[in-house]
Amino acid sequence: MKLALFDDFQLGVIVDDVIYEIGSRLFGHLHQGVSFCPMTQLIAEFDVYRPEIENHLHECPAYALADVRLRQPVKKPGKxxxxxxxxxxxxxxxxxxxxxxxxxxxxxxxxxxxxxxxxxxxxxxxxxxxxxxxxxxxxxxxxxxxxxxxxxxxxxxxxxxxxxxxxxxxxxxxxxxxxxxxxxxxxxxxxxxxxxxxxxxxxxxxxxxxxxxxxxxxxxxxxxxxxxxxxxxxxxxxxxxxxxxxxxxxxxxxxxxxxxxxxxxxxxxxxxxxxxxPWLPARLHCDKGKGGLFMERGWERYHTVWLMLFLGWVVSYIDRTLTGPVVTWMIENKVEFLAESSNPHALGGLLGSLFFAGYMLTQFPGGYFGDKFGYRVIVIISIIWAGVTTLLTGLVGGLVAFIALRVLTGLGEGVFYSNDRSLITQVTPPEKVGLGMGVVLTGLTLGLTIATIATPYVIQLFQPSMGTHAWKAPFLLMGAITLIVGAMMYKWMRPDGFAVQSESYGPPVGRLLQTSFLFLIIIMTLYYATNAMQLSPATIGLVLTALAVLYIVYIYKAKSEEVGPILKSRNLLFLYLSFIPVLWHLWFYGFWSVAIVQDFGGGTLVSAALIASFNAVAGLIGFPLGGD
CATH class of the missing domain: 3.90.850.10 (Fumarylacetoacetase-like, C-terminal domain)
Structure with a gap:
């Protein structure tokens, strides 16, 4: 037997496409208040009422099942x-x-x-x-x-x-x-x-x-x-x-x-x-001082997440920016593998561009990794990855190994850049998301500035003990610091009750390794090709731009239903245009500045100061873009 409540919580029996209203016959003599549920009454004495239903069902009012509104079959159960x-x-x-x-x-x-x-x-x-x-x-x-x-x-x-x-x-x-x-x-x-x-x-x-x-x-x-x-x-x-x-x-x-x-x-x-x-316009989070279950207190967990992500930006950008000042010092002092290069300034610029290409390539798949494995997990993996590859850069020798490790650093850090803002949005009250992004992204400018100004002095500090190998000191130092920050993130960004939860890092690390080594092969192939053909910096830039366009076309073809509306959105066109100067700064001034400054006769300190000024300008451009 199929029993239902319908319309004004009337009791019915369903036979094929018809529902028979039996409540009036069974319970018409009972007082039916707001709390009365004919289904509960029927259930409690079903053995008594069942013969009445079976013998007189077709005498009851009948309605087409398609014409009634079915309600929950128990109006309000006890539990x-x-x-x-x-x-x-x-x-x-x-x-x-x-x-x-x-x-x-x-x-x-x-x-x-x-x-x-x-x-x-x-x-x-x-x-x-x-x-x-x-x-x-x-x-x-x-x-x-x-x-x-x-x-x-x-x-x-x-x-x-x-x-x-x-x-x-x-x-x-x-x-x-x-x-x-x-x-x-x-x-x-x-x-x-x-x-x-x-x-x-x-x-x-x-x-x-x-x-x-x-x-x-x-x-x-x-x-x-x-x-x-x-x-x-x-x-x-x-x-x-x-x-x-x-x-x-x-x-x-x-x-x-x-x-x-x-x-x-x-x-x-x-x-x-x-x-x-559909959504209800109301929100769970209450404004400060209004009380209630979700009342905001002083230091919240999202503040801790902001702080950790801020430190993540600082160390990751120091890790990636080290290459410029270190290569400049190596060129000036004619040491290690750059001493053998016929055009060391162009090689230095090429190294920076390959790093930039690496971290840009993994940002799109990195977003999918975050959706699948969790933004916090991917952010932590990325920072630890950057620490390990930066540390290894200071331990190995040879041009190819240096390039490969720098590219791998960029590939790992790319997934950080595609998950940090998602994590901010996930954990932060809606009205404070813009503030959170502004605070966190300030770490970008700070990291760039610290690396470009402090790196020459770190090399100078370790030169008496390490000699011509002093260029390795910044990588060893920052590799260790980055690993410490990664450990801090793992400890302090985890949610309450973490000790009783199981969290796997193996699958996301495996996926990141698989994707990174694929892109590493592509980038190293590009390096050997450009080096063999002796391409100019401008030509290399055009090649990378063409590859970026091809990558966007591939993404559009493979994920057209997802990214098509975004790429075509007129409302987002302004953001696309706004980020052109930001990316221009990051690429052109952040990496090619080594060759530019040297061509004008500038030294390491001049190079660092000039890049720092560019960083400040980029910070002013980028902060409003991360705001409300």
Whole structure:
């Protein structure tokens, strides 16, 4: 038997495409107040009412099922008891060791229930909300200390349920029940099928789609705790009462939902839940001083993230800028591999350009790595990567090894530049995102300035003890400092409760290595080609520009549905144009300045001071672009 509530929470029985309104016949003699639920009343005395339904169903008012609005099949259950991590696939997806057998349960607010065609309202457009597909069952009679073998005697029927969840992030760590209990966060239905309609609830196929895309697909036989086991576990803790809803957990495939998405869930033997998800203009975060659960306090976690990212920009830009002053010193003193070059100034400029090409190439794939593995994880890997490659630069000798390690440094740092602002946006209150980006990006100018001015003095400081190898000192020193900053990031940017979470760095490191070595081969091939053909700096610049254009064309072709609207957006055209002088500064003045200053007879200190002035100008250009 299929039982539903419809329109003004009237009780109906569904037969094919018709729904019969039976509540008036069964409960017309009862006082039906606001809190009265005919479904709960029916469940509690189903054995009494069932003969009346079967004998007189066709005497009741009948409506086409397509013409009524289906409501949640239980208006407001006494409690919603949910099983956390009850599928092995979801356990692996969440990277946790615990399961429902050990965790037990959590509760959802009964007021969070909505009907199968109702709208999910997401309270904050700047937080992530996920769908979770679940089979639910409704308790039919009071159950306490029930054994698993007797559990089905206490089950009334089965229904579908979507457990909408607000995900925690690096700043927000709300308790599980809070994150799952917002109004509209429990779409349920489309109806209840009585238990005899489903032979084995532990062998039912379920599927959930978002905008037609299959996100979750599973058979309930993969559950860790069966339906009967859940009844046993929960009834030994609390008294289960008629109308209580028990939901059995979600499989893997949990994913985000956004404004306008259409969510469709289908469970074999039950039916379909369609729902939509628009945003509510309200936000969870409250302004300072207004109180409430999300009241802002003094130093928040997002401030710590800002500070760590600021330091990340400082050390990463020192690491990448070291090349210019070091190469200048090597040219002036005719040491190591540059002493043998016929045109050392052009070679120095070429080294800088190859580094620049490296870090630009990984920014696009780096964004995908962040989406998949987490922005914080990729940022930490990038900084540690930069520390290791910078340290190795000071330990090895030879032109080819020097170039390769500098390019690898750029390739690793490129993913930092494509994830830091995403992390800021993820952890920062919306009205402070611009400020956060401005603060963090200030580290760029500071790092460039420190490297260009201080590097010659560091070399000079170590020259008495290291002789002609003193050029290695800045790389050794900054490699160690960068690794320390990476360790600080790992410790202080991690979210609360990190000790009980599992986080894997192996897969993202593997993907970054794979991508970086592919680009390294391309860049080193470019180096050998330009060196063999003795191309001028201007020609090399044109070649790199052409490669950049080809790369953009490839991205557009491969990811046209994603990047096409962005590349064609007129609203973003101004930003594209605004960044041309910024990139011109970074490329032309930041790297080719070595050759330019030397051609005019300037020394190392003049070169450093000139670049520092250019950095200050770039900072003034870049800060508003990172603001509101």
């Amino acid at each position: 919603i008891v949910a099983a956390p991590v009850n599928y092995v696939s979801h356990q692996k997806e969440m990277k946790v060791e615990h399961t429902a057998r050990g965790l037990g349960f959590f509760l959802k607010a009964p007021s969070s229930i909505i009907g199968p065609g109702d709208t999910i309202v997401l309270p904050d457009p700047n937080r992530r909300f996920d769908h979770e597909l679940e089979l639910a069952f409704v308790i039919g009679k009071t159950a306490k200390n029930v054994k698993a073998e007797n559990a089905y005697e206490y089950i009334f029927g089965y229904t579908g349920l979507i457990d909408v969840t607000l995900r925690p992030d690096d700043v927000h760590h709300e308790e599980r029940c809070l994150r799952k209990s917002f109004d509209t966060f429990t779409p349920m239905g489309p109806w209840i099928v009585t238990k005899e309609e489903i032979d084995d609830p532990n062998n039912v196929n379920m599927v959930l789609t978002v905008n037609g895309e299959v996100r979750q697909k599973v058979n309930t036989k993969e559950m860790i705790c069966s339906v009967a086991e859940l009844v046993e576990i929960y009834s030994h803790i609390m008294t289960l009462e008629p109308g209580d809803v028990i939901t059995t957990g979600t499989p893997d495939g949990v994913g985000p939902i956004h404004d306008g998405d259409v969510i469709r869930m289908e469970i074999e033997g039950i039916g379909v839940i369609p729902s939509t998800s």
